[in-house]
Amino acid sequence: MGYAASESGATEVASALAIKILIAGGFGVGKTTMVGTISEIRPLHTEELLSDLGIGVDDTTGVERKTTTTVALDFGRITIREGLWLYLFGTPGQDRFWFMWDELALGALGAVVLADTRRLRECFPAVDYFEQRGIPFLVAVNCFDGARRHDPSTVRRALGLGALTPIVLCDVRDRESVKDVLTNLVTYAVKGTFSST
Amino acid sequence: MSGPDPGPLIRLFGLTGGRARPQGEAFDLVAIVTTVSMAAGRADLMREHLAVLTLCRRPCPVADVAAHLRLPLNITRVLLGDLRREGLVTIDRPRPVTQTIDERIYREVLNGLRRL
């Protein structure tokens, strides 16, 4: 790559890598909680400014003519070592922010689709989205207190998942549980990567 | 800091001259930003620009720059696009995951997660 010009930073640039993982699922399923459980940075969500919603991109329009919308976009970071990070992005739930998903999903290693067994159908859109784009994903069933402990095969059938898509039970408030979800996802996503190279 | 108060948003748009999109080639939220020059003597740069240059002497992902500056991602990207145009930072091109993750990195990630 063309970094020859930047003297001392060159080798660092070549090896610095941030890996993106998405956390998707319906409203209230535990996305923000999951990111917060594992992230090492506190500013969990940033008010994202979307000024050209539905009106195309127009960089020359003045401030006063912009449509200003904010959306809470969760993101969290896990530092593996200097120059290697995992970033978790919670996908905005509302339909009108679908276009943000495309940007978030581009180049992502994979996605966690969080599911609440009491409202399973709310993760259909996320499952469809990742299936259509060939983005590796797993389904993590957030076991809310009092929720029936679902049998993964029931969830698989209800969501119409292929036999290979991992389904894991988790508690998004529990660090070990979230670590387990992420290691499962990384392993699943990377497996496909190696076999194709 | 949060809430529907439009004041901060107007200030933020002031930072970017009302622009919502960065100039030039698109870059990812986790693209790595690296300072090329500290822009000594540039009086036209804003405090936020200088903060980016200081921070990115160590390569830093876009999302982290935003977190450090406590600015929204899109605003941060506009500032970064400006700095790139001025030749003060480089922002790496998106590469397919298949090209960036090899077995060694995969092991590192797994071990790193387990250590948490």
Ligand SMILES: Nc1nc2c(ncn2[C@@H]2O[C@H](COP(=O)(O)OP(=O)(O)O)[C@@H](O)[C@H]2O)c(=O)[nH]1
């Ligand atoms: N009891 C219980 N509450 C949970 C669990 N996961 C999330 N919550 C709560 O459910 C609410 C919504 O979670 P949140 O992470 O904001 O969901 P999001 O909309 O997907 O980001 C919050 O009040 C959480 O504290 C869980 O596993 N058990």
Ligand SMILES: [Mg+2]
């Ligand atoms: Mg949330």
